[in-house]
Amino acid sequence: MTETLADWVVTIRGSDIAPDVRREGLRTFVNWAGCAVGGASHETVDRALAAVTPFSGKPTSTVLGRHEKLDALHAALLNGITSHVLDYDDTHLKTIIHPAGPVASALLALAEMRPISGYDILTALIVGIEVECRIGNSVYPHHYDRGWHITGTAGVFGAAAAVGKVIGLNAQQMRWAFGLAATQASGLREMFGTMTKSFHPGRAAQNGMFAALLAEADFDSSERAIEAPRGFANVTSEKQDYSEILDDLGTRWESALNSYKPFACGIVIHPTIDGCIQLRDELGEEKIRHIRSVELTAHPLVLELTGKTAPKTGLEGKFSVYHAAAAALLKGDGAPTAFTDEIVRNPEIIALRDRIKATADKTCHEASVDILLTFDDGTTAAKRVERAIGSKEVPLTDAQINHKFTVQSALVVGESVTKALLETSWKLEELKDAAEVARASVPVSTAKTAAAE
Amino acid sequence: MTETLADWVVTIRGSDIAPDVRREGLRTFVNWAGCAVGGASHETVDRALAAVTPFSGKPTSTVLGRHEKLDALHAALLNGITSHVLDYDDTHLKTIIHPAGPVASALLALAEMRPISGYDILTALIVGIEVECRIGNSVYPHHYDRGWHITGTAGVFGAAAAVGKVIGLNAQQMRWAFGLAATQASGLREMFGTMTKSFHPGRAAQNGMFAALLAEADFDSSERAIEAPRGFANVTSEKQDYSEILDDLGTRWESALNSYKPFACGIVIHPTIDGCIQLRDELGEEKIRHIRSVELTAHPLVLELTGKTAPKTGLEGKFSVYHAAAAALLKGDGAPTAFTDEIVRNPEIIALRDRIKATADKTCHEASVDILLTFDDGTTAAKRVERAIGSKEVPLTDAQINHKFTVQSALVVGESVTKALLETSWKLEELKDAAEVARASVPVSTAKTAAAE
Known part of the structure; x- marks a missing residue:
């Protein structure tokens, strides 16, 4: 041997x-x-x-x-x-x-x-x-x-x-x-x-x-x-x-x-960040400013590991699916720049973060997520991510x-x-x-x- | 803890x-x-x-x-x-x-x-x-x-x-x-x-x-x-x-x-070396020159681990109860000096080594040995070592x-x-x-x- x-x-x-x-x-x-x-x-x-x-x-x-x-x-x-x-x-x-x-x-x-x-x-x-x-x-x-x-x-x-x-x-x-x-x-x-x-x-x-x-x-x-x-x-x-x-x-x-x-955080938030960045790319920055609410539906493990609703530091931000989604939507970012103390304390990010709701659903795969955005005018946009980028199925280009x-x-x-x-x-x-x-x-x-x- | x-x-x-x-x-x-x-x-x-x-x-x-x-x-x-x-x-x-x-x-x-x-x-x-x-x-x-x-x-x-x-x-x-x-x-x-x-x-x-x-x-x-x-x-x-x-x-x-x-070798030979050095000290160098034969009686493990009858190098000498006994009797030595290539190849040591017989006896404790010397004139000298120096019972001074x-x-x-x-x-x-x-x-x-x- x-x-x-x-x-x-x-x-x-x-x-x-x-x-x-x-x-x-x-x-x-x-x-x-x-x-x-x-x-x-x-x-x-x-x-x-x-x-x-x-x-x-x-x-x-x-x-x-x-x-x-x-x-x-x-x-x-x-x-x-x-x-x-x-x-x-x-x-x-x-x-x-x-x-x-x-x-x-x-x-x-x-x-x-x-x-x-x-x-x-x-x-x-x-x-x-x-x-x-x-x-x-x-x-x-x-x-x-x-x-x-x-x-x-x-x-x-x-x-x-x-x-x-x-x-x-x-x-x-x-x-x-x-x-x-x-x-x-x-x-x-x-x-x-x-x-x-x-x-x-x-x-x-x-x-x-x-x-x-x-x-x-x-x-x-x-x-x-x-x-x-x-x-x-x-x-x-x-x-x-x-x-x-x-x-x-x-x-x-x-x-x-x-x-x-x-993305510079635990793998369970990756589908959420991926989906939010895709939505931002598809809808444009201007539209994102008019989000009234966000609904995430994910496997219970996601909330168990990353359920922090009010992170105070960059490190805590890595354990908050709310912060990660807000940073991805507003900044298009999941890199270390999205998890600095400054970004986690940014009022605009906090304002959006607080309008995000996450629901645990056992029928959802651990590596998947459903994202639903509702805008000020009552219209909506949805995104389902089966597998995030960086996974075996969707390797990074x-x-x-x-x-x-x-x-x-x-x-x-x-x-x-x-x-x-x-x-x-x-x-x-x-x-x-x-x-x-x-x-x-x-x-x-x-x-x-x-x-x- | x-x-x-x-x-x-x-x-x-x-x-x-x-x-x-x-x-x-x-x-x-x-x-x-x-x-x-x-x-x-x-x-x-x-x-x-x-x-x-x-x-x-x-x-x-x-x-x-x-x-x-x-x-x-x-x-x-x-x-x-x-x-x-x-x-x-x-x-x-x-x-x-x-x-x-x-x-x-x-x-x-x-x-x-x-x-x-x-x-x-x-x-x-x-x-x-x-x-x-x-x-x-x-x-x-x-x-x-x-x-x-x-x-x-x-x-x-x-x-x-x-x-x-x-x-x-x-x-x-x-x-x-x-x-x-x-x-x-x-x-x-x-x-x-x-x-x-x-x-x-x-x-x-x-x-x-x-x-x-x-x-x-x-x-x-x-x-x-x-x-x-x-x-x-x-x-x-x-x-x-x-x-x-x-x-x-x-x-x-x-x-x-x-x-x-x-002694600079495995612990199982220590009783033998200890006993042989004691015999040499008690009988004097001159008497040792007239040894006709040596009989060792020890636990089978001793022969299993150190039974090499004809070692050729210093390192092999550490795995030979025969060499170790001969060096202890003739030189009074069990230190690294007793296990050099030179000493292992010394004709006087080899001559005595070849007159040593070892018998395995299950009733003998692993940490004990019986040594019987027979001299040219037919007289004998015996030594029983219950525990060698360096053991818990007989600490080094x-x-x-x-x-x-x-x-x-x-x-x-x-x-x-x-x-x-x-x-x-x-x-x-x-x-x-x-x-x-x-x-x-x-x-x-x-x-x-x-x-x-």
Whole structure:
């Protein structure tokens, strides 16, 4: 098992990966870069930086979207944190793994220390995500139900595989890297709701990279760490389905099933935001100003998780379907800009929010919503959303990924840096030196936000 | 649970700890320092250093027994590795935790970055070991049986508590530090037999220190990480006995139950080595030269684990009760010096080894042995060892700890450095700056071994 997987990782070439799979990998990379910059000014990141800076080695590698540089291991940690801190990153829906954070954060940080081409980075990203999601599949759902944050525990294998691939480990070293990854696999779901949640993909990136670097120095380890009786799968799960790891390896791609969140909040409000933005686009801004009332009909879970009627902060706004609907209707927005303290306290938003009623209906699918607008003149407009954008059924278009990227990144590094970074990210495969992406993310001024532009 | 434990850690003062408990803590510290220096020239350490050096921050902290310095987090990792790599360190017999490695390695590395008195280091060491062993007790044996290397998984809590104590975390920060420790708790028993085994106490030291440093920067986390439904105890064990954590906290001391290995090999051969050295001491060297044959009678487990009749390397010698008995009789030695390649290939040792017979006897206790020597003149001498030195029943004396320290340390840093280091270690509580211990461990020449002296 471990042996077969390690052999596959060291032997696969970039040209063995079909163009559509590489394309999805590129979309994953672009989405990740936007999220990493989007989260870069978060308080969680400031605190992590305060703790690690006195211990950082040679500052080779960029904390994306910031001026600080750290050694590659610490930069991997920080970029893993930033990319997840807004809960706005990518999702492998079968396992709820957020795949890019652990893998891409490790690769790009390393690329600033040891030059790696963009083509090779993309190959390693896809291979790392494939390893991560397949190992996740082999133990999901029992592993997750027991309380493991699978993005951390499976992510460390993905980072080890990806870094091991680009630094050219041989098969035995790759088996050792998996051993060193397995023995560092950790992250508890108890941490959800705290800063430590986003620590998990960061630490998985850092630990996975470290596993590969130790193996490179011939630091030896178990060569069957995934399947051994006291190995990863048996110790952390009652389910072990190794066919999930080996079947159709190299032909069926889990990495191509990645999805990207269109809105910066819990997935249960996504249909409402999607429908409200569609209504605004169809009816025009002027018409929206004459809304008398809004009726939402959704599954009871939606109200249970996001039923806050009078949110006071941006964070609380993420748990209010009322605020989210009002912001989507008035501003056409579901990005982090729709969940700032300022927007949540905006009188116009509050006025509309208070005219929204939500009804729980068990017959409504969790991923669907019915929206009915009634205008001052008594006319109405209705919208049913079966599945929101960002779902498996309605994947984000490249243009929507660009929009998501631009809105969140511009808030942190301004519009001109964002534009250049977005272009560089899409050109990844053509870059002789992938580190160009990291360099392109650095804000031009010392200010953290676009306000200074 | 987590709250009570955190409160205890932040409020306890050094003077609350009884003198005999502090004394055992000091013996633990001295034994640890000797083991860390003793393991410092091992190949495992060279490889780890090769991997981490390019990433090290400001080199504030000594790798004990070597010239290299690293940032405090990496030094904690390396000293945790060195102290365990010869399998010669301390043992909390109830849980098989090797307590000092994770805790002392973190503390001393930090003391070279932020001055800490020896008195405070000893207090924090005892508190950290107490936390580590009590958390271990609460989940042992199920946690260990499932496959967790408990020195790693419980050790990270000990390191977090100890470092949190010396840097003065408040109670909330200490709860966060436990959360950050819990979410990094890892280490699989599958790694036994590889370099990655000694990685575990090292990584526990580094991760626990990092947990405390993040908490100091107000990086928040769960405040009930030990007992929460998706917290450490429930996720990693089917047994959770929290009375083991809280009962008699501050009056009954697990840390005072620590034991120290007298011989550098698996515990099952210890009675044989102990008995053979006693016979040599009683009969004199000259008499030993006239041994015709040796009969050992021991529990079958002894032969199962250490039945190699013709070992070829030092490492194989650790799995040969025949070699161990011969070296003990001829050299009076069970230290690492008795398990070098050279000694295992010594013709005189081999000649005696080949005249040793071992018989398995189920009625013999696992911790006992019967030894019968027959001399050339037909006379005999017998020795029954009920319990070997180093066991709970026959603890090592201070003089034996000094002997153990001296023999292994002198091999690495020479006799004069060893003598000074041993003296400094015993004076820990009087040191204004505990870092003196680390500085005293550095070899005077650039050579790694005493050969250069």
